[in-house]
Amino acid sequence: TQLLEQSPQFLSIQEGENLTVYCNSSSVFSSLQWYRQEPGEGPVLLVTVVTGGEVKKLKRLTFQFGDARKDSSLHITAAQPGDTGLYLCAGKLNNDMRFGAGTRLTVKP
Amino acid sequence: DAGITQSPRHKVTETGTPVTLRCHQTENHRYMYWYRQDPGHGLRLIHYSYGVKDTDKGEVSDGYSVSRSKTEDFLLTLESATSSQxxxxxxxxxxxxxxxxxxxxxxxxxxVV
Structure with a gap:
């Protein structure tokens, strides 16, 4: 069982649609990160959230950290084919960093 | 770009042979990590280093060893490769x-074949 559960595992949508992916846990994290990974490449950091309830925006991407710091969501507005990739969340717990298995997003033109 | 280079990029090896993977960084960072990524498991930490000759085990360290003799290089060795690796x-x-x-x-x- 993953410490961080990401849902959905796979998501295929049309260009222009909105979507939300989730990262859930029963553990409390001191911080949480989101990464995007493209095929054949390493993950690339998108954002770090630290404070419960924190919301950060990165262009069309909105990241939210749950009030209890156990979960997070990533919302993409008007998805584009360039958003296609594997979205990973990672939480810092004590001195460990744990990754979820990811949501694989495909945006069709 | 954090100046990280991994070599080789692809390798096929036989069960039971030793394998060493190299990680080279150009920016003198103290902390370096080795992860493995498998479908359904995400990224799992194998070993990490917090300085030259200072290393520690991660979540899935069995069957792996590491060395860091210089700040810029972090080597991961599979002592005797298995298909599960x-x-x-x-x-x-x-x-x-x-x-x-x-x-x-x-x-x-x-x-590993």
Whole structure:
């Protein structure tokens, strides 16, 4: 069982649609990160959230950290084919960093 | 770009042979990590280093060893490769301290046959 559960595992949508992916846990994290990974490449950091309830925006991407710091969501507005990739969340717990298995997003033109 | 280079990028090896993967960084970062990525499991930490000759085990360290004799190089060795070690291996560095935001290399795809 993953410490961080990401849902959905796979998501295929049309260009222009909105979507939300989730990262859930029963553990409390001191911080949480989101990464995007493209095929054949390493993950690339998108954002770090630290404070419960924190919301950060990165262009069309909105990241939210749950009030209890156990979960997070990533919302993409008007998805584009360039958003296609594997979205990973990672939480810092004590001195460990744990990754979820990811949501694989495909945006069709 | 965090200046991380992994070599080789692809390798096929036979069961029972030793294999060494190399991670090279150009920016003198203290913390370096080796992860493996497998479908359904995400990234799992194998070993990490917090300085020259200072290393520690991660979540899935069995069957792996590491060495860091210079700041810029972090080597991962599979002592006797097994098919369960077929995976994509990523090296990473963090700049803000232990287990802070990570910057990853491009990965090494290892196949053990």
């Amino acid at each position: 077929t995976s994509v291996y990523f090296c990473a560095i963090s700049v803000g301290g232990l287990n802070t935001e990570a910057f990853f290399g491009q990965g090494t795809r290892l196949t």
